[in-house]
Amino acid sequence: MPAYLRTARSVVPVLAITCAATLCPLSQAIAQAVPTDNSTLTLGAVTVSGTSSGPLATSSVLSSVDILGGDILEKMPVAYSWELFNRAPGVMLTGFNQGTTSGKLSFRGFNGEGEVNAVKLLIDGIPSNTNDGNMPFIDSVFPLDIDSVEVVRGTSDPRYGLNNIAGNVNINTRSGGNYNKARLRYGSFNTREVQLAKGIETSNWTQNYFFARQQVDGYREHADTERYSFSGKWFYTPDDGSYRLGLSARHYEADAQEAGYLSEADARQHPRLSNDFNASDKGTRRMNQLSVHFDTDLAETLAWSAKTYLNTFDDRRWTQYWRTSAQQERDAYETQYGALTSLTWRPEVDWLHSFALEGGSDVQKQNNRSERYRTVQRVRQAQTRDQDFDFNTVGAYVQAEIEPFESLKIVPAYRVDKISGDFTNQLTGQTSDINDYGLIKQPKLSVVYSPWKYASLYANWGRTFQVGSGAAAYKVPPRNEDLQPSINEGGETGMKFTPASWVDGRVAYWRQDATGEVSRRLNDPSGESDNVGETRRWGYDLQVNLHPDERTEVWASYSWQYSKILEPSSALPQSKGKEIDHVPHHLWNTGISYQATQALQLTAWMNGQTNYYLERENTQGTYGGYVLMNIGATYTFTETLSVDLQLKNLTDRYYEYAWYDPDGAKDSLHSPGDGRASYAGLTVDF
Numbered sequence: 233m234p235a236y237l238r239t240a241r242s243v244v245p246v247l248a249i250t251c252a253a254t255l256c257p258l259s260q261a262i263a264q265a266v267p268t269d270n271s272t273l274t275l276g277a278v279t280v281s282g283t284s285s286g287p288l289a290t291s292s293v294l295s296s297v298d299i300l301g302g303d304i305l306e307k308m309p310v311a312y313s314w315e316l317f318n319r320a321p322g323v324m325l326t327g328f329n330q331g332t333t334s335g336k337l338s339f340r341g342f343n344g345e346g347e348v349n350a351v352k353l354l355i356d357g358i359p360s361n362t363n364d365g366n367m368p369f370i371d372s373v374f375p376l377d378i379d380s381v382e383v384v385r386g387t388s389d390p391r392y393g394l395n396n397i398a399g400n401v402n403i404n405t406r407s408g409g410n411y412n413k414a415r416l417r418y419g420s421f422n423t424r425e426v427q428l429a430k431g432i433e434t435s436n437w438t439q440n441y442f443f444a445r446q447q448v449d450g451y452r453e454h455a456d457t458e459r460y461s462f463s464g465k466w467f468y469t470p471d472d473g474s475y476r477l478g479l480s481a482r483h484y485e486a487d488a489q490e491a492g493y494l495s496e497a498d499a500r501q502h503p504r505l506s507n508d509f510n511a512s513d514k515g516t517r518r519m520n521q522l523s524v525h526f527d528t529d530l531a532e533t534l535a536w537s538a539k540t541y542l543n544t545f546d547d548r549r550w551t552q553y554w555r556t557s558a559q560q561e562r563d564a565y566e567t568q569y570g571a572l573t574s575l576t577w578r579p580e581v582d583w584l585h586s587f588a589l590e591g592g593s594d595v596q597k598q599n600n601r602s603e604r605y606r607t608v609q610r611v612r613q614a615q616t617r618d619q620d621f622d623f624n625t626v627g628a629y630v631q632a633e634i635e636p637f638e639s640l641k642i643v644p645a646y647r648v649d650k651i652s653g654d655f656t657n658q659l660t661g662q663t664s665d666i667n668d669y670g671l672i673k674q675p676k677l678s679v680v681y682s683p684w685k686y687a688s689l690y691a692n693w694g695r696t697f698q699v700g701s702g703a704a705a706y707k708v709p710p711r712n713e714d715l716q717p718s719i720n721e722g723g724e725t726g727m728k729f730t731p732a733s734w735v736d737g738r739v740a741y742w743r744q745d746a747t748g749e750v751s752r753r754l755n756d757p758s759g760e761s762d763n764v765g766e767t768r769r770w771g772y773d774l775q776v777n778l779h780p781d782e783r784t785e786v787w788a789s790y791s792w793q794y795s796k797i798l799e800p801s802s803a804l805p806q807s808k809g810k811e812i813d814h815v816p817h818h819l820w821n822t823g824i825s826y827q828a829t830q831a832l833q834l835t836a837w838m839n840g841q842t843n844y845y846l847e848r849e850n851t852q853g854t855y856g857g858y859v860l861m862n863i864g865a866t867y868t869f870t871e872t873l874s875v876d877l878q879l880k881n882l883t884d885r886y887y888e889y890a891w892y893d894p895d896g897a898k899d900s901l902h903s904p905g906d907g908r909a910s911y912a913g914l915t916v917d918f
Contacts (some may be wrong), residue, residue: 295690677694
């Protein structure tokens with residue numbers, strides 16, 4: 233284990249006790265205590281299934297794992313589901329507020345700019361990133377359809393390869409049960425939303441259906457949005473329970489205007505403004521997901537799980553960044569298909585307390601088309617990009633969960649990935665092979681030691697990888713030599729503590745180093761990338777959850793993170809020793825929920841971050857810091873009817889997303905966030 237982890241491990245117990253004592257009076261309550269023989273924290277009610285068979289659970293990943301229950305997510309006042317992650321510790325949200333390009337989440341010192349997309353997104357275990365690593369598929373899942381969300385931070389999870397640079401997020405939608413639920417919401421900016429969910433469960437069949445439609449006029453001018461989603465899940469289990477076979481389908485459409493970016497002065501003085509030159513900017517998006525799931529116990533100690541899927545992504549966007557820039561039409565068409573499978577063996581080993589061995593593999597294939605045009609009022613003037621490319625990954629892993637005795641668990645793992653594909657520039661007819669990245673080898677090791685029932689010490693180390701996306705993954709002339717993958721080597725050491733049944737928490741130190749990090753050129757017609765160089769990210773995370781009595785829950789999390797470019801590429805030598813752009817040093821969220829009466833629940837929460845630099849030379853100032861306060865109340869009339877009121881941005885605090893435009897404005901550009909807003913919701917079980 234690296235020396236920095238050994239050093240950090242020696243101070244973690246002291247930090248844990250000190251920080252817990254400091255934050256407990258104002259900290260957050262977890263709704264559900266969890267065992268100390270792992271590093272997972274759970275908030276809210278989560279559907280629990282047995283782990284004596286089937287794949288190893290996410291809680292087996294001995295890293296910073298957080299599981300959020302659907303009951304705390306379904307009534308949160310959000311426009312898009314990526315905003316739900318402001319409840320997840322250590323997660324940064326980037327709100328572009330540009331129509332269908334609304335925003336995204338990131339963590340572990342990686343920003344949400346789209347330059348390095350470091351989080352693997354899965355929906356019901358199905359890979360759901362686009363080719364560039366972005367996560368628009370998250371918009372197709374609405375809060376009422378979510379059963380739980382799993383957030384895995386770090387480099388020690390071997391189950392996934394591509395996009396799993398800093399960790400992964402899995403959104404589990406409702407499965408099984410008998411229910412009929414409806415949620416209606418109306419609020420500021422003429423927000424109108426309806427969500428309908430239905431579950432049917434019989435002895436052999438489960439059926440789950442969901443529909444949502446949302447219309448919002450938007451806080452800013454020229455920001456109207458309309459979107460809808462519907463899905464169905466059908467699963468069959470025979471009387472003897474020997475297997476489970478299911479089909480899942482989801483469709484999503486969105487049509488949204490783009491308000492564009494403002495100068496700093498206009499953003500501060502007229503935050504609701506949209507520039508005249510953005511009057512024809514808009515986007516349309518259609519997404520589909522279809523998957524088949526199969527699980528069975530081949531023997532008493534052997535379980536097999538398999539999934540196959542098809543994703544389609546159809547995205548058209550017209551955007552103009554500045555008055556001196558041309559409007560662009562950006563079209564992306566992606567067809568993704570593949571399969572994932574795992575085999576889990578849990579034999580009885582006399583000389584071990586417990587043992588499990590799991591092997592898995594996955595194939596992910598993409599057929600992609602990327603087109604760009606220079607346009608005026610959405611009328612094409614010239615084509616600037618026409619790229620057709622295949623991008624395929626094949627990966628395999630093996631991991632063991634070894635418990636020599638009850639208080640010690642060791643999880644060694646190894647993963648290998650192979651990349652293939654080809655690229656055609658349809659404007660020139662030129663074809664290019666993909667970089668021969670070779671076998672991308674990723675060893676991993678995790679350990680948790682629980683010497684007493686009140687706490688566990690854990691540590692992990694592992695490697696993940698990054699390769700180019702779009703044209704950057706191929707040997708496009710003048711480049712004719714194979715590039716190597718960027719290897720991310722990371723580790724974490726921490727302590728999870730549960731000193732009493734009403735409190736738990738976790739404190740951790742982490743670090744992640746990358747070789748040859750690749751950054752996408754977001755506004756480049758060729759779709760190429762820049763070599764950032766050798767980078768380092770590190771930080772501390774602290775979480776405390778309290779539920780001191782049956783009526784009160786309190787939560788708090790704080791993340792301190794730092795980033796540095798150790799050895800820059802020759803293209804930007806001035807960035808040596810500077811910070812990576814759009815990475816705030818501090819992230820936090822805290823809140824309290826109080827059951828004032830049997831019918832009335834009151835909630836208050838706050839989240840914030842500090843400023844960040846806009847570019848890698850750190851010369852254009854810092855922006856983006858905020859503290860947002862929110863309050864809410866829910867009144868339950870009957871077991872089947874409740875009404876909730878939410879007030880977001882209570883103090884009407886100005887906040888924004890900002891970036892530096894080196895081409896058009898040659899200055900910072902700003903997208904103001906929503907001002908004070910109120911929402912009323914009605915939830916009915918029928």
